[in-house]
Amino acid sequence: MSEARISHAATTARISAVVTNTACRQFAFPGLTLSLNKQNMAAALAEISSWPGYGAAPLHSLPAIAAHCGVKTVLYKDEAARFGLGSFKALGGAYAVARLAKQHQADGREPSEMTVATATDGNHGRSVSWGAKRVGCAAKIFIHQQVSGGRARAMQSFGADVIRVDGNYEASLAACKRKAESEGWHIVSDTSWEGYRDIPLQVMAGYSVMASETLEQLGDQQLSHAFLPVGVGGLAGGVVARLWQAMGDRLCKIISVESKKSPCLQQSIAAQTPKLFDITEETLMAGLSCGEVSQLAWEILQPTVSHCLSITDQAVAPLMRLLKRGLDGSPSIEAGECATAGLAAMLAARQDSNLWSALGLNSDSVVLLIGTEGATDPELYQSITERH
Ligand SMILES: Cc1ncc(COP(=O)(O)O)c(C=O)c1O
The missing domain is CATH 3.40.50.1100 (Rossmann fold)
Known part of the structure; x- marks a missing residue:
């Protein structure tokens, strides 16, 4: 059969x-x-x-x-x-956010003062959004054009701000990096590059x-x-x-x-x-x-x-x-x-x-x-x- x-x-x-x-x-x-x-x-x-x-x-x-x-x-x-x-993905982004929040607390700051940001095809962003909700900080999630509305809504349901960017995944990552740098957000990426590893x-x-x-x-x-x-x-x-x-x-x-x-x-x-x-x-x-x-x-x-x-x-x-x-x-x-x-x-x-x-x-x-x-x-x- x-x-x-x-x-x-x-x-x-x-x-x-x-x-x-x-x-x-x-x-x-x-x-x-x-x-x-x-x-x-x-x-x-x-x-x-x-x-x-x-x-x-x-x-x-x-x-x-x-x-x-x-x-x-x-x-x-x-x-x-x-x-x-x-x-x-629930294991990764949310864990990195939890570690960041602990670091903030160790430095005498509240997690609620922190903003995390990432580019995603959906699943990593969901983990970061959930992790941000768990520790009580803000999340900014950059998605590209092909990411479905269902995936975007799942992230919004955890209180994340979802930003749609023209182009593919690499374009959403570039937009996330630019904005995080100008706003002082913590990028919680699932990918590493020269100088960004921790x-x-x-x-x-x-x-x-x-x-x-x-x-x-x-x-x-x-x-x-x-x-x-x-x-x-x-x-x-x-x-x-x-x-x-x-x-x-x-x-x-x-x-x-x-x-x-x-x-x-x-x-x-x-x-x-x-x-x-x-x-x-x-x-x-x-x-x-x-x-x-x-x-x-x-x-x-x-x-x-x-x-x-x-x-x-x-x-x-x-x-x-x-x-x-x-x-x-x-x-x-x-x-x-x-x-x-x-x-x-x-x-x-x-x-x-x-x-x-x-x-x-x-x-x-x-x-x-x-x-x-x-x-x-x-x-x-x-x-x-x-x-x-
Ligand atoms: C469901 C699923 N499988 C596999 C992968 C690939 O994982 P990685 O990008 O860490 O190689 C992803 C990444 O988003 C994913 O969401």
Whole structure:
């Protein structure tokens, strides 16, 4: 029953390009020399797990997908319910805002005197808006033209001021930087650049909580592969740093997944130096639409990612419907557009035997997928999953 539906959905999954990272594992395990280290990841776990409403995100096993692909286990870290915000992003921006507020208090100032600002495709802005509401400060959120009205309203519901900017994500980031500088606002970005590292480092420390939980949930199982979706690379960087810290030289194979319309990490790995990708068309996987990899993420991903895959949008809708209906042995899963990326890449790779063996996938493989979001845009989720 499940197999026919999986095979049908798998036919829609397409890889548009593969880049093998020649720099992968040409390194000695850096341990504490990484900026994102044991201390700041442990601090994030201690703080976030103390927040009201905290619970580890479920790690679902997808046995029907594992059987289809011929691997031992496929695990899906389901971030749909994270703090009621709908995505893993709840762990990052809100945590960075909480740290800023503590710093203000330590300096004898009230958080209510502080304003935080960010550019976003939606989910990061929702986290910053929620975090600002939690600590009682103002939030200014810059969005580009393609960000849906539903996503804008979700941020406004936390009291944030939402400012729409002409152009793409990079344009919204430039506008945010300009205005924050002139107004003295704190930029809480999920991406880092030359001279701007402290806050995105904390955002990534927040994301590392996903990996801390996963390691706990795995018990005796050892991961062999992780397919990690990449926008600016913060999620992948946060997860890899924590896995690397735990697994050392036995770090599992890390495979990045991007949209064909915004493959900034893939092109940077091909060039072995960060490259700007000019986005001319928006992917349905809105959270992945980023043209430049975060500097901090680059430092973690360049030595650890073995292959960079970019995928088309075609499998997004069929996989959202497949996960919603539920498969033999697994529950119904609310998967938003970005949440399908890792699964789409794995199903597409399965159809190419050369790629499958280059990725080292076989019947012993234990694969981690991150279901990064649920119905973060409920209207879009409904319109996609109720088709057919
Ligand atoms: C749902 C979702 N998945 C994945 C990503 C990619 O994360 P990052 O930009 O940290 O690489 C994002 C980023 O906004 C997102 O919102």
